[in-house]
Amino acid sequence: MAPSAYDVDRIRWHFPALREGAAHFDGPGGSQVPDTVATAVVETLTSAISNRGTVTPAERRADRIVVEARAAMGDLLAVDPGGIVFGRSATELTFHLARTLSSGWGPDDEVVVSRLDHDANIRPWVLAAETVGATVRWADFDPATGELPPEAVGAVVTDRTRLVAVTAASNLIGTRPDLPAIAEIAHAVGALLWVDGVHATAHVLTDVPATGADFWVCSPYKFLGPHLGVLAAAPELLETLHPAKLLPSSDAVPERFELGTLPYELLAGTTAAVDFLADLALTDPSLSRRARLVTSFAALEEHEDTLLAALEERLRAIPGLTAYSNARRRTPTLLVTVEGHDPQDLRAALAERGVNAPAGNFYAWECSHHLGLGATGGLRMGLAPYTNADDIDRLATGLEEICGARR
Numbered sequence: 001m002a003p004s005a006y007d008v009d010r011i012r013w014h015f016p017a018l019r020e021g022a023a024h025f026d027g028p029g030g031s032q033v034p035d036t037v038a039t040a041v042v043e044t045l046t047s048a049i050s051n052r053g054t055v056t057p058a059e060r061r062a063d064r065i066v067v068e069a070r071a072a073m074g075d076l077l078a079v080d081p082g083g084i085v086f087g088r089s090a091t092e093l094t095f096h097l098a099r100t101l102s103s104g105w106g107p108d109d110e111v112v113v114s115r116l117d118h119d120a121n122i123r124p125w126v127l128a129a130e131t132v133g134a135t136v137r138w139a140d141f142d143p144a145t146g147e148l149p150p151e152a153v154g155a156v157v158t159d160r161t162r163l164v165a166v167t168a169a170s171n172l173i174g175t176r177p178d179l180p181a182i183a184e185i186a187h188a189v190g191a192l193l194w195v196d197g198v199h200a201t202a203h204v205l206t207d208v209p210a211t212g213a214d215f216w217v218c219s220p221y222k223f224l225g226p227h228l229g230v231l232a233a234a235p236e237l238l239e240t241l242h243p244a245k246l247l248p249s250s251d252a253v254p255e256r257f258e259l260g261t262l263p264y265e266l267l268a269g270t271t272a273a274v275d276f277l278a279d280l281a282l283t284d285p286s287l288s289r290r291a292r293l294v295t296s297f298a299a300l301e302e303h304e305d306t307l308l309a310a311l312e313e314r315l316r317a318i319p320g321l322t323a324y325s326n327a328r329r330r331t332p333t334l335l336v337t338v339e340g341h342d343p344q345d346l347r348a349a350l351a352e353r354g355v356n357a358p359a360g361n362f363y364a365w366e367c368s369h370h371l372g373l374g375a376t377g378g379l380r381m382g383l384a385p386y387t388n389a390d391d392i393d394r395l396a397t398g399l400e401e402i403c404g405a406r407r
């Protein structure tokens with residue numbers, strides 16, 4: 001077998017949930033979970049564990065789990081594990097840091113958000129700006145192409161901009177903006193770049209320093225792990241920030257940003273998810289985890305691109321179908337509407353056929369409205385590491401039947 005071979009049958013075997021029989025296109029909302037992740041969670045909960053410490057084996061276990069999870073996320077994002085912050089969700093981490101960062105802003109300051117983004121990377125900044133009297137400036141994407149060109153961000157960045165918040169990939173239409181170019185624009189005026197990597201991290205190999213992002217948030221439940229959120233930033237940058245915290249809790253970085261006791265079982269599951277991703281392609285086990293992630297993500301991208309091309313070809317033949325995922329660089333996440341069919345009806349009819357493809361705006365509220373789809377949104381189909389050709393056929397056949405392209 002070639003060193004980077006992507007064996008989807010082998011991968012699927014690790015997902016007990018797939019044995020229930022549905023074809024899952026709901027990964028952008030939350031992926032299914034491999035057995036190794038579930039086992040890591042269970043083993044943590046059934047082992048002796050207490051708060052982090054060095055005295056008892058239970059304390060040492062908790063400590064080891066935290067250290068290992070930071071290391072795993074460091075490998076996944078190509079960052080210093082000392083700058084990995086765990087939280088309840090990406091939304092919660094963004095609100096938390098928005099409050100912290102904006103405490104230093106005033107009425108002369110500006111923050112830039114984009115209409116391509118999930119509301120989790122808009123509303124925390126809008127509300128934080130409101131609190132301190134700062135101005136919000138909006139970068140618009142082109143609804144026809146789905147592109148957010150760096151110039152659209154540049155047009156609203158001024159020498160008053162303190163922070164630019166933008167997505168690494170739209171969870172609604174998949175668009176992946178040119179982050180290094182946006183970083184250059186932000187940094188040229190001394191602004192920080194906050195990137196929502198929640199959707200992107202599941203599909204493309206992330207190298208946070210290469211993107212130019214100062215902050216990167218993501219959520220392991222989108223990339224085969226458990227439900228929690230992760231923030232990555234350089235430890236030196238985190239040292240300059242002082243979030244609200246309890247008096248007796250650690251003031252060290254990154255702990256000072258982590259409110260309350262960490263969910264150790266979910267951290268163990270996160271490490272297992274990163275390990276699973278590293279082994280998606282059969283790579284040389286003696287290589288570093290980062291090196292295996294590089295190879296595995298290359299194979300994953302190829303796998304998803306091939307399936308996406310097959311799906312798009314079938315969809316193009318469906319009468320009345322409009323596809324909104326048209327950007328040059330994008331994830332395998334498609335948003336469509338079909339003339340004469342309510343997206344919720346399409347979703348329900350697909351569900352009857354054992355195909356899970358949800359419909360809505362998926363909290364990409366501004367994005368959906370900017371596309372002219374209002375709160376209704378469309379039908380979203382997302383590929384995941386376990387998607388296979390049979391899933392694609394079931395989805396396409398289902399849509400053909402429902403939309404009258406096939407009798």
Ligand SMILES: Cc1ncc(COP(=O)(O)O)c(C=O)c1O
Pocket residue numbers: 028029088089090091092118120121167169170171196197198199218219228229
């Ligand atoms: C692009 C994007 N950003 C943010 C979020 C919110 O993530 P969380 O549930 O971890 O707060 C989501 C969830 O769907 C998302 O897709």
